[in-house]
Structures are given as structure tokens and as C-alpha cells.
Amino acid sequence: MTADERQKFLDAREEFITRWGVMGTQWGINRTMAQVHALLMTNPEAMSTDEVMEALQISRGNAHTSLKELVGWDLLRIITKKGERKEFFEAEKDVWKIFQAVARERKRREIDPALQVLENCADETKGLKGTDVETFNKQMTELAEFVSLVSSMGDKAANMAQSRAMQMALKILS
Amino acid sequence: MTADERQKFLDAREEFITRWGVMGTQWGINRTMAQVHALLMTNPEAMSTDEVMEALQISRGNAHTSLKELVGWDLLRIITKKGERKEFFEAEKDVWKIFQAVARERKRREIDPALQVLENCADETKGLKGTDVETFNKQMTELAEFVSLVSSMGDKAANMAQSRAMQMALKILS
DNA sequence: CTAATCTTTCAAAAAATACTGAAAATAGGC
DNA sequence: GCCTATTTTCAGTATTTTTTGAAAGATTAG
Numbered sequence: 001m002t003a004d005e006r007q008k009f010l011d012a013r014e015e016f017i018t019r020w021g022v023m024g025t026q027w028g029i030n031r032t033m034a035q036v037h038a039l040l041m042t043n044p045e046a047m048s049t050d051e052v053m054e055a056l057q058i059s060r061g062n063a064h065t066s067l068k069e070l071v072g073w074d075l076l077r078i079i080t081k082k083g084e085r086k087e088f089f090e091a092e093k094d095v096w097k098i099f100q101a102v103a104r105e106r107k108r109r110e111i112d113p114a115l116q117v118l119e120n121c122a123d124e125t126k127g128l129k130g131t132d133v134e135t136f137n138k139q140m141t142e143l144a145e146f147v148s149l150v151s152s153m154g155d156k157a158a159n160m161a162q163s164r165a166m167q168m169a170l171k172i173l174s
Numbered sequence: 175m176t177a178d179e180r181q182k183f184l185d186a187r188e189e190f191i192t193r194w195g196v197m198g199t200q201w202g203i204n205r206t207m208a209q210v211h212a213l214l215m216t217n218p219e220a221m222s223t224d225e226v227m228e229a230l231q232i233s234r235g236n237a238h239t240s241l242k243e244l245v246g247w248d249l250l251r252i253i254t255k256k257g258e259r260k261e262f263f264e265a266e267k268d269v270w271k272i273f274q275a276v277a278r279e280r281k282r283r284e285i286d287p288a289l290q291v292l293e294n295c296a297d298e299t300k301g302l303k304g305t306d307v308e309t310f311n312k313q314m315t316e317l318a319e320f321v322s323l324v325s326s327m328g329d330k331a332a333n334m335a336q337s338r339a340m341q342m343a344l345k346i347l348s
Numbered sequence: 349c350t351a352a353t354c355t356t357t358c359a360a361a362a363a364a365t366a367c368t369g370a371a372a373a374t375a376g377g378c
Numbered sequence: 379g380c381c382t383a384t385t386t387t388c389a390g391t392a393t394t395t396t397t398t399g400a401a402a403g404a405t406t407a408g
Contacts, residue, residue: 001303001304005302006304006307008302011298012295012298012314014291015291016291016295016314019288026202026283027202028201028202031258042196042314043306072304085324096320099320101330102201107235110200110201114214117193118190120186120189123183125186128179128182129184130175130180131218132183133175133180133282136186136190136214139216140216142269146269
């Protein structure tokens, strides 16, 4: 690989890290966390907190928080190397497993609480008379049913062992 | 309906609007916009800008921006009443259509640009040698393929005419 | 136990985002 | 044309979120 080719790679990787960060914010994920994820996902080796700080030019606190959060999402694993005292972080690279981890976490944090609100609102206004109450109750009921259906489809999809199974599903759907 | 029952309804509706707003921020949507959506989705009549301002206690500028943005997402329609000069806004209430609108918009704004970045990054580093470049290229390629697959599944799902079709799909998947 | 290394926390600062309100622009009626 | 009702914009302000960096807390080795 020529120096020129290497530069192309470094540029592409930096572009990816930057863009992944911006995307993260659009999906309600913090920019740094997304960048740390992008960095580790494209690194052949596990990295230490200090290496991440250096690579992304961020503070220790910020690096620490993002790394631990990603471990909590099951997107990173903690590795200890023999003879080394510090922790190293290694990213899950299998795209299917990444998808599963993200889906699991979003369901737990967002879908499930939303469903509770919807079901509760539907319940509180069940059987009451009046145009506005009925509009409200109908909407809550339908949203609850729909979210529940989508959520359960998500579960099924996430439990497929292989991304290949999804290609099959795609075929069925078309 | 007793005064007590009516209060229960008003409380439930307010709870829904508040919670939908918080949920919105978690999904990368602005709180006010989500609240305006919640308000109109549960209102039997179309509402004017002033009515929305009054109901949510927000400024004209804020109300205006949120309403127009929601129109851009196809989640609200503009209505004009005869004899009235101002615009009224009416929400799409069909949950399936709401889902389609959101999916369409997110795909356009987030998935498609992401896919471009991934494909471009994969392209720029195709065929280069070295552990790190190869790790990077492999990851970009796999992510691009995966995102493309999911996106295409989303398309198919969104094009189903009825939510009933999804229940069928769910059955197939289980 | 002590010292060295590494991890975690968190108050304060910085940055990003959202909101207000008033002024400017637009559209309708006469 | 002018007047009025309504919509749109946007600079300034307020709020929320993120980041820093230093101090406190752990953990391991000797």
C-alpha cells in the first residue's frame, strides 16, 4: 500500500467516524458515544481508554462515560491483557449482533415505556361518552395495538439466529 | 359523563401529550413538535395556530415551526374553513399511515445518507492490503449490505396497504 | 501497609438546541 | 391603491445537553 493509499484509508475512516457521530445525534444517541463506537468497530485491536482519548481528542471523563455506556448496550466488551493492568475495549463487529443489541436496548428504553403510557391512557378513558374522549380513547387503543404489534415483530426478527433468515423474510414480504 | 370522569380524561390527555414529548426527544425529535403532534392526534377537530399556542402555552414562532414541520412529514394536513381566513391543522389519525409517514421520512433523512457514506467508505478502500484497512473495508461493506437489506424490508412493509398485512407477516415470521 | 496505576465521579464550563416575541412579509377584502 | 388579518422569519435569550478536568475512589504489586 502506497502512502497515498494509506492516506485515502485514514481519510475514509475519519469521515466514517465523523458521519457516524452526526447520525447518532439524529437517532437520539450522543455524538461522542457514536464516534467511539465507530472507532472501535473499525479497529482490529481492542483499545484502552487513553488510546480512545488520543484518537478522538476527547477528555478522560467523556471517553470513560461513552465506553461504559457502550458496554452497557453490549456493543463493546472489556478485555484484559495479561501483564497489563488496564482495561481494553473491543467492539462487537457482527452487524447482525449489533442490530440485535441496539434493538433490544431501544425496546427496553423506549418502546416498552411508551406502550405502558398508551395502555394506561386507553384504560383510564374506557367507556366514557363524548366526542373528544372517544377520539382520545380510540387513538390510544389503536396506537397501543400497533406499537405492540410492531414490537412483537421486532422481537421475532431479533431472535432469528442469522441475518440470512431476514433475507428469507424479505422474500416472503415481496 | 361526570365532572370527575371528565377530569380523568383531561388528565390522561395531558399525560399523553407530556410523555409523547419526552419520547420524541429520545427519538431525536424536538419535544414541542412531538407535543403538537400528540395534541392534534387526539383532537376531533382541526386546530388553528392560536389554539395550539393556547393549549400548549408556547409562542407563535414555536407553534408555527412545529406545525409546518409536521405538515412536511405528512403527519398534518392544512385545512381552510369557508368564511375563515386562517389555516387549521388536522392530524392524520390512521396509525398505519402515521407509521408510513415516519418511516418514509426517516429513511430519506437518515438511512439513505448513511448508506451513501458506508458505500463510499467501502469503495475508497477496496482491494487495499493491511490489517487495519481490511478490517475497515470489511466492516463498511457488511454494514452497507445490512442497512440496505433492512431499508428494503422497511420499504416493503411500508407499501403494504393494510396493517392487517403485517399481522400476516408476523404470523409467517413466528 | 504504601505507592503506583487505573477507574470513576461530578461540579463547573462550553456547546448545542430550542423558544420567544416582535418585526417583516404575504395575502385578502374593499 | 390602502387597511387588516395572518403567516413567516430571525436575532436574542433561555434551556438542555455535553464535555472537561481535577479530585476521590479503587485495585494491584511489592
